[in-house]
Amino acid sequence: MVHDTFITNIPKAELHLHIEGSLEPELMFRLAKRNRISIPFQSVEDVKKAYNFNNLQDFLDIYYAGASVLQTAEDFHDLATAYFARAAADGVTHTEIFFDPQTHTTRGIPFDVVMEGLLSGIAEAKAQHGISVLLIMCFLRHLDEDSAFATFKSAEKWIPHISGVGLDSSELGHPPSKFARVFAAAGSAGLMRVAHAGEEGPPSYVVEALDLLNINRLDHGNRALEDAALTARLAREAMTLTVCPLSNLKLCVVDNLNNHPVNRMLDAGLRVTINSDDPAYFGGYINDNFRALVAAGKVSREDIITLARNSFLGSFLKDEDLATQIEALNTFVAAHTVSH
Numbered sequence: 001m002v003h004d005t006f007i008t009n010i011p012k013a014e015l016h017l018h019i020e021g022s023l024e025p026e027l028m029f030r031l032a033k034r035n036r037i038s039i040p041f042q043s044v045e046d047v048k049k050a051y052n053f054n055n056l057q058d059f060l061d062i063y064y065a066g067a068s069v070l071q072t073a074e075d076f077h078d079l080a081t082a083y084f085a086r087a088a089a090d091g092v093t094h095t096e097i098f099f100d101p102q103t104h105t106t107r108g109i110p111f112d113v114v115m116e117g118l119l120s121g122i123a124e125a126k127a128q129h130g131i132s133v134l135l136i137m138c139f140l141r142h143l144d145e146d147s148a149f150a151t152f153k154s155a156e157k158w159i160p161h162i163s164g165v166g167l168d169s170s171e172l173g174h175p176p177s178k179f180a181r182v183f184a185a186a187g188s189a190g191l192m193r194v195a196h197a198g199e200e201g202p203p204s205y206v207v208e209a210l211d212l213l214n215i216n217r218l219d220h221g222n223r224a225l226e227d228a229a230l231t232a233r234l235a236r237e238a239m240t241l242t243v244c245p246l247s248n249l250k251l252c253v254v255d256n257l258n259n260h261p262v263n264r265m266l267d268a269g270l271r272v273t274i275n276s277d278d279p280a281y282f283g284g285y286i287n288d289n290f291r292a293l294v295a296a297g298k299v300s301r302e303d304i305i306t307l308a309r310n311s312f313l314g315s316f317l318k319d320e321d322l323a324t325q326i327e328a329l330n331t332f333v334a335a336h337t338v339s340h
């Protein structure tokens with residue numbers, strides 16, 4: 001396939017990855033057995049057959065059920081290290097992962113157990129793969145503001161280990177405005193802010209995320225394209241969009257990758273990045289997303305370089321670390337440029 005090894009090896013960051021969405025069926029079975037949890041599937045094939053979704057909610061119902069096998073710090077450690085190994089093999093040198101504390105605390109799993117497991121997984125991955133990792137704690141938008149504030153309170157002692165807050169789960173009917181106050185509190189605590197908006201929700205949700213949540217980065221953002229003034233604003237403000245092509249396909253945000261808006265986004269001057277969202281559920285990790293776009297004729301080799309560069313520019317890396325990552329990318333590109 002065209003650009004295959006180039007995609008594999010180009011240094012890149014992943015900025016939209018739900019760690020719970022990287023739970024592969026094999027690990028789900030292993031953890032179910034280890035923790036004596038019953039899951040409504042007989043086999044790995046059975047699980048994979050269930051991964052047919054008509055919309056975001058269809059997926060979320062299965063995703064939350066799958067997360068029930070995660071019980072101990074060791075489980076979160078194993079989940080995280082499996083993803084980091086896979087990402088490193090895909091040339092990911094930096095990743096900013098989402099985790100959903102409420103998915104676990106509402107089942108009686110303490111916040112501290114989640115953090116201890118993830119942090120030990122991160123330490124191991126840094127040592128083994130040299131990958132750098134930042135953590136983004138997401139609030140579930142189908143739950144209320146009080147629950148988000150309670151989560152934020154539980155996070156207090158862990159704040160030095162958390163880079164930002166995010167907003168995910170069922171978008172329709174749960175506008176960003178619902179979380180304006182908790183995002184303001186997070187901002188005051190020095191945290192960065194991101195939000196899913198415009199995945200299924202209207203362009204007005206993207207405007208709310210910008211104006212009421214003061215986001216530093218927009219997750220998905222597809223439907224922003226329906227509003228020309230909003231698109232121009234996103235380009236002018238150099239807002240990074242974390243776009244997830246295979247997720248969009250699986251959740252019927254697009255009917256076909258030939259109709260994916262990534263090229264229109266690039267043409268509009270948007271700072272687009274490519275990400276896998278929930279790779280265990282959507283049939284591919286980050287490079288599978290790149291490859292699918294190339295196969296659909298959506299992106300060129302030059303675009304791949306732009307997308308990789310955007311992934312670092314849109315990251316929350318600090319100056320010196322950002323410069324190091326960009327330098328490694330430039331070195332790679334220079335070494336892989338055919339001179340005429």
Ligand SMILES: Nc1ncnc2[nH]cnc12
Nearest residue numbers: 018168169170196277278
């Ligand atoms: N794509 C997505 N949209 C909203 N919430 C999510 N949680 C996990 N994946 C998600």
Ligand SMILES: [Zn+2]
Nearest residue numbers: 018168196277
């Ligand atoms: Zn997502």
